[in-house]
Amino acid sequence: MGRAPCCDKKGLKKGPWTPEEDQILVDFIKKNGGHGSWRSLPKLAGLLRCGKSCRLRWTNYLRPDIKRGPFTQEEEKLVIQLHGILGNRWATIASQLPGRTDNEIKNLWNTHLKKRLMGMGLDPQTHELITSCSTTVKAPASPITRHMAQWESARLEAEARLSRESSLFNPIPLGKSDSDYFLRIWNSEIGESFRKFNREDKTACQSPVSQASSSTKCGSISAITTEISPILLGSSIAGSNQNEDNECKSCKSYPEEMMVGYDTSSSDELEDSSDSALQMLLDFPINNDMSFLEEDIDKYSTPPAMLTENSFICPL
């Protein structure tokens, strides 16, 4: 089916916004306590623009919480790290940088960071090293790191969604206390079980990071959280019951040892509820901590390949 244009294009203005138009839009949104329907906004506000244009102008420029000025080194670092995990999912990346818009980040990437990575001999899409024969050096894919990336991706999506819904933009400050959480898990018995399990039978859910972007695939928030959370929660929730029902729909159940300490008493309800899975995700104590991406990998006994293969090392 053909998609109808967002509005009647006849007589509508295009191109740069004038200060007068900006003022009209801002006044209207302030006066009405919100934008309401973008489609009807231009008519109601008396603007000769389409709703889409108004929305873009507001979200990318007029919104009061927009941060102006050049990106800091920290912000650039974070963009590179998140891009390594999420790819070109600018909106999700933007949700982690307060006051920055997806458009801004996209522009930053295309004009600066991409070139910087290329200058360092890294493929800007995969963040992998480009060899002389213009192929990328691909480390053997590790299921746990892919899952870590998937989990992180899902977590960021969840946060983005929540921040959109609440219209708040107050990210939880980055902390250090759990910075090595994944690595501790990886090096623990749980990690060992997980590795063992993945070697055996998890191919159905071993989608690459890029696939995690699709909510219809195995890497959806629901699938990821039900898949990953037993491992993570298994370490964070003490004294809970066991239940082998919690599993990825398209995968086999988890090995029993992985489920130790995991409270699945309500997993039947959780299983099919992405909201519940989302909650489980957000309850995980690693709140917004991206610092593990920056940690010196030498501090851990983890094989360096595990980190480099997913571009967890910031090339700055």
Place this chain on the structure above:
DNA sequence: AATCTGCTCAACCGCACATAC
């Protein structure tokens, strides 16, 4: 001074998804 080139970034376009009917 005129022209060219490269860069930046605001804005547009088309598609996908979610939701309502």
Place this chain on the structure above:
DNA sequence: GGTATGTGCGGTTGAGCAGAT
């Protein structure tokens, strides 16, 4: 279940500017 509509997202474009020639 099918269709219409609203919204969000990512890719792309092009005007404006600065520096080089």
